[in-house]
Amino acid sequence: MQFGNGFPKLKTFLKINKLVKCMNESKLLKERMLKLASNWWWTWHPEAIDVWRSIDSNLWRESRHSPYAFLKNIGEDRMEKLSQDPSIRIKIHRALSELNRYLDCQNCWGWKNAGPLAARPVAYFCAEFGIHESIPLYSGGLGILAGDHLKSASDLGISMIGVSIFYREGYFRQRISKTGEQIVDHERFNPEDFSLVRVTDKEGQPLTIDLPIQGENVSIGAWTVKLGKVPLYFLDIESAVHKIGIQELGIRLYGGDESVRLSQEIILGIGGMRLLQALGISPGVIHLNEGHCAFAPLEYARYLMVKHDLSFHQAINQAGSRTVFTTHTPVPAGHDCFASDLIGHMLWQYMQSLGITHEQFMNLGRIRQGDKNEPFCMAVLALKTAGKSNAVSFIHGKVSRQMWHKLWPSRSPQEVPIGHITNGINVLGWLSPIMKQIFHRYFPPDWEQRIGEEDIWSHIQFIPDEELWNTILLLKTGLIEFLPRVPHRAHPQDVILDPHALTIGFARRFTGYKRPGLLLDDPNRLRKILSDPDRPVRIIFSGKAHPKDKIGGDLVKKIFQFATELPIPGKIVFIEDYDINVGRHLVQGVDLWLNTPVEL
Numbered sequence: 001m002q003f004g005n006g007f008p009k010l011k012t013f014l015k016i017n018k019l020v021k022c023m024n025e026s027k028l029l030k031e032r033m034l035k036l037a038s039n040w041w042w043t044w045h046p047e048a049i050d051v052w053r054s055i056d057s058n059l060w061r062e063s064r065h066s067p068y069a070f071l072k073n074i075g076e077d078r079m080e081k082l083s084q085d086p087s088i089r090i091k092i093h094r095a096l097s098e099l100n101r102y103l104d105c106q107n108c109w110g111w112k113n114a115g116p117l118a119a120r121p122v123a124y125f126c127a128e129f130g131i132h133e134s135i136p137l138y139s140g141g142l143g144i145l146a147g148d149h150l151k152s153a154s155d156l157g158i159s160m161i162g163v164s165i166f167y168r169e170g171y172f173r174q175r176i177s178k179t180g181e182q183i184v185d186h187e188r189f190n191p192e193d194f195s196l197v198r199v200t201d202k203e204g205q206p207l208t209i210d211l212p213i214q215g216e217n218v219s220i221g222a223w224t225v226k227l228g229k230v231p232l233y234f235l236d237i238e239s240a241v242h243k244i245g246i247q248e249l250g251i252r253l254y255g256g257d258e259s260v261r262l263s264q265e266i267i268l269g270i271g272g273m274r275l276l277q278a279l280g281i282s283p284g285v286i287h288l289n290e291g292h293c294a295f296a297p298l299e300y301a302r303y304l305m306v307k308h309d310l311s312f313h314q315a316i317n318q319a320g321s322r323t324v325f326t327t328h329t330p331v332p333a334g335h336d337c338f339a340s341d342l343i344g345h346m347l348w349q350y351m352q353s354l355g356i357t358h359e360q361f362m363n364l365g366r367i368r369q370g371d372k373n374e375p376f377c378m379a380v381l382a383l384k385t386a387g388k389s390n391a392v393s394f395i396h397g398k399v400s401r402q403m404w405h406k407l408w409p410s411r412s413p414q415e416v417p418i419g420h421i422t423n424g425i426n427v428l429g430w431l432s433p434i435m436k437q438i439f440h441r442y443f444p445p446d447w448e449q450r451i452g453e454e455d456i457w458s459h460i461q462f463i464p465d466e467e468l469w470n471t472i473l474l475l476k477t478g479l480i481e482f483l484p485r486v487p488h489r490a491h492p493q494d495v496i497l498d499p500h501a502l503t504i505g506f507a508r509r510f511t512g513y514k515r516p517g518l519l520l521d522d523p524n525r526l527r528k529i530l531s532d533p534d535r536p537v538r539i540i541f542s543g544k545a546h547p548k549d550k551i552g553g554d555l556v557k558k559i560f561q562f563a564t565e566l567p568i569p570g571k572i573v574f575i576e577d578y579d580i581n582v583g584r585h586l587v588q589g590v591d592l593w594l595n596t597p598v599e600l
Contacts, residue, residue, distance in 0.1 A: 030079055032093075032096060033067070036095055037068055038197075038225075038226075039103075039227075040131055040227045041099055041228040042067065045428075047094075052067055054088075055070075055082065059073060059074065063134075066135075066194075068193060069134070109156045109449075117158060121281065122158065123161050123296075124289065125272055125288055126292075127253070127254075127293065128171075131147045131232075133580040135194050136171055136189075137164070137170050137234075138171060139254060142328055144583075145328075145392075145424075146164075148426040149289075151227060151429055152426045154230040155228070161276070163233050163293075166237070168189060168190075169187060169255075172185060173187065173577055174544045176576045181553075184547045186252065191236070195225060199279075207221060208221050213266060213267070214263060214345070214346055220235055221238075223236055233275060235275065236250070266347070269299060270295045270298070273296045273299035273303070283300075287324045288382050289328075290329070290379075291335055292378060294378045297323040298381075300323075301316040312355050324387070327391055331513045334511075335377055344358050347361065361376075362376055364381050379404075380404075383404060388419070390419045394420055397418060400416075401416035430588070434475070476503060477499050478589060479588070480497045502591050503589070504592045504594050505539075505587075507542040507583055507586050509544060509545070511546070512555070514596065517559060527566070530571040538570070540575065540590065542578040560574050
């Protein structure tokens with residue numbers, strides 16, 4: 001290239017070349033960061049989350065721990081500066097390399113022990129999935145369990161697919177007034193806010209499925225995302241909302257009246273199964289996580305009737321043989337039930353496609369056959385159609401067998417076919433990084449791949465008591481430091497919690513049967529315990545009550561007011577807007593997690 005005597009031209013060329021190079025490096029860095037954000041693997045891997053936090057911890061907090069919001073807020077100038085920082089580039093490279101290594105791993109438990117599921121995966125249906133605090137498509141324990149199941153399935157290499165609904169306002173945000181009243185706030189989200197990708201057909205066009213809803217034949221679409229190796233699908237009700245004209249339909253989790261709830265459950269169960277069929281997926285197991293999705297095996301039976309020319313009885317038996325139902329709710333009032341007229345109005349077309357009458361359909365959801373005064377119960381439908389049913393703890397198993405004994409009146413309660421599988425968690429997703437480091441020092445090198453083996457946990461005895469206790473104190477201090485960052489606590493003034501005090505945590509959905517107010521049944525005794533200077537005790541509460549649950553809302557107010565009336569501030573703290581982030585800090589920082597089951 002000839003510049004002659006024009007050195008200024010050469011300088012201009014070099015500047016332009018440098019500018020283009022910087023722009024290319026900035027674009028490349030952003031693409032790599034988007035790639036890291038697009039797989040929800042990061043949600044349970046602290047080393048990936050640390051990438052965002054290390055760039056700008058304040059911006060990460062302001063973005064509510066959402067990588068996509070973080071990238072939208074970071075600005076092009078800042079991105080260009082980051083692209084010139086070798087340490088940032090190295091962190092992104094390492095996180096992406098770890099993700100690729102994770103996805104390419106061939107030595108998985110599921111591949112060795114659950115090979116047949118590769119061709120016919122587990123289809124895991126749930127009305128909510130609790131994946132991360134920045135993705136508010138969950139309300140409580142039901143969703144957290146579902147999210148952890150998908151994460152663990154990915155870790156184990158088990159072929160599983162999640163199916164749910166995308167709610168444009170998710171679940172509500174909670175604020176507590178000065179008098180303890182729960183204030184409900186809603187925010188609107190778009191699927192792109194969570195890096196969801198539109199599901200398309202073979203021609204690359206948005207895939208749609210047809211559903212009968214409230215007497216109308218409507219088309220709905222879907223979005224998808226990967227959790228490590230596991231795909232999760234969200235049915236999109238937006239188009240159905242416009243056609244039917246019911247705005248609440250695709251807006252909120254567990255919102256609206258009975259017709260909205262039934263419509264959502266039709267979409268989840270029937271629509272979810274039709275989505276899998278449209279994608280060419282034939283599940284080996286249909287897992288119903290609570291009764292909201294109990295229409296799924298019915299739809300699979302209809303599919304078998306058409307494909308193999310079977311009777312409804314034959315088809316429902318075949319569908320049931322591969323259906324598993326997990327029940328969570330220990331009180332009858334907690335299960336969705338719908339009146340006969342509403343079922344007839346909403347599902348008359350569907351009954352015709354199954355070849356059964358209205359009364360035959362109603363009897364699928366009734367305990368007492370032919371009782372026209374009994375409504376249609378989704379849990380009863382699930383129990384009748386599923387080949388296997390389970391509760392979520394030993395005690396809950398006994399409660400469930402007693403509660404549903406009338407479905408099997410000829411058997412004793414002990415013989416009712418409802419087993420129990422105790423709720424579990426994805427350990428690595430909840431374990432604090434500093435505790436994980438200790439396990440790396442004292443546990444076998446492959447402990448992360450063997451966390452389900454009892455012998456692995458026997459190595460806890462090799463951790464020196466002093467090192468373990470100091471780590472616990474450090475985690476409790478982290479919890480105490482976290483509290484001032486929470487929007488509101490029970491006391492307006494600054495509260496200093498003692499990390500050496502026995503710290504008790506109670507955090508779950510506030511409703512009557514979970515008995516969150518049990519500690520307040522004897523307030524004088526509780527005051528005495530909290531006032532003991534030699535045995536200091538602190539209690540941290542957190543939890544939301546469903547907006548329509550007055551009893552739950554009153555319990556929030558009762559605990560809040562008791563905490564503010566204590567003569568010594570800070571003995572009881574109520575953290576508002578309970579979410580996964582609050583739960584993570586509590587799980588890692590309290591000494592004792594309080595649960596209050598009913599012992600029988």
